[in-house]
Amino acid sequence: MKRKCLSILLVLVLSLSCLFAAGAGEAKRSDVIELEFMQWFAPELPSGAFEALIAEFEAQNPNIKVKITSIPNANYKDQVIAGIATGTLADVVALDEKYIVDIKDGLVPLDKYLNATSFKDDISVITKVGNDSKSVALVVFMYPLFVNMDLLKANGFNAPPQNRTEFAMMAKALTNSSKNQYGWVLPFPIISSTGLRIELMSLYWTNGNSMVKNGKPNLAGNQDLIKTIEYVKNLYDTAVSPGAFNKTEQDKLEEFATGRIAFMFNSLASINKLNERAPNLNYTIIGVPTEDNYNGPGFIRNADWAVGISATSKHPDEAWKLIEFLVSKTGNQKLSSMANGLPGNKTSTPDWVSSTNPMFKVAFNLFQNSKLINEFLGIPNSDAMGEAFAAEVQKVLAGQISASEAVKNAQAKWEAMWQ
Incomplete structure (x- = not known):
């Protein structure tokens, strides 16, 4: 009888041990x-x-x-x-x-x-x-400026542009339509705001300028922005990048890879693509040319x-x-x-x-020596805002309105969408 009781007790102990072990395992799993x-x-x-x-x-x-x-x-x-x-x-x-x-x-x-x-x-x-x-x-x-050094040197320029004056001067000097050679590849397609975001705003932001002030749009009457739009309009009028309204972002790389384009704003992903498509192209990468009298840090779109x-x-x-x-x-x-x-x-x-x-x-x-900026990453309705602003700048390039009118119109559109 004693032996039977001990056996029953042993079975109970083992059963309880298994239950506790299973419970512990279940608890351990539930902690994950x-x-x-x-x-x-x-x-x-x-x-x-x-x-x-x-x-x-x-x-x-x-x-x-x-x-x-x-x-x-x-x-x-x-x-x-x-x-x-x-x-x-x-x-x-x-x-x-x-x-x-x-x-x-x-x-x-x-x-x-x-x-x-x-x-x-x-x-x-x-x-x-x-x-x-x-x-x-x-x-x-980030989106720096790609510079075709062979094209620059062949035309008497030994160094990339450091400011807007040099950029414009070189872009115009290197444009030769008889050779299908142009100073800048500037996509500004009607159906997209990428030309505004990557090309024009890179030139505006590089001096540390802002299109937002005190949490509100800072477009109308913004002389730095007006001056930047007029600067791009001047280059557009001198045909340094013909067909801008029909160009896409994808076209930029294709044209630069031919060796007949001096300047291109693009992402660093272009390095690998240029290595594949134009392995012998002699180019360098620099920050965005600033205003001539600007001495602060350079800003690059990201x-x-x-x-x-x-x-x-x-x-x-x-x-x-x-x-x-x-x-x-x-x-x-x-x-x-x-x-x-x-x-x-x-x-x-x-x-x-x-x-x-x-x-x-x-x-x-x-990258280590520049500051990053992209104000479209911190505003409401960013895509719609970009498209509204780009539409006004496209009218400037087409000669329909002035830069001052463009920023005034864009300001009104932004204020209606700002939340």
């Missing part, structure tokens, strides 16, 4: 938090590269698992807006800062997290809406892969851990390397800087 990271760029990176980087984060944070959701870029903004409307937006969400103002209430302010980091000042771009930081840049793309946290996330602290990993010096070095972009963390040096192509090092040095 799953974050969703929605973005568009993973498919653009080398196969498996982004997934490997996220796996590295998960290894460092075993209580966090990351679900990577990739949405095609063409549909991405609609998915973000739908996610906010339904309360289903991913915890961590990649962002194009053009529409951050429009979705500001759907994003967590990041300031408490940024202030707790040791590298806040190292982040290349932090986008604010009012006093709240809503996103940080993971990867940066675009970014930014990231923020959904206001409906149940795990904002863990979401920040993922962002912190991606913008840390080590994580950002890996991400910017695989993206062939500039680092969101200014202390990171991407692998491509050490490429055998010297233009990469030139570009990185320019």
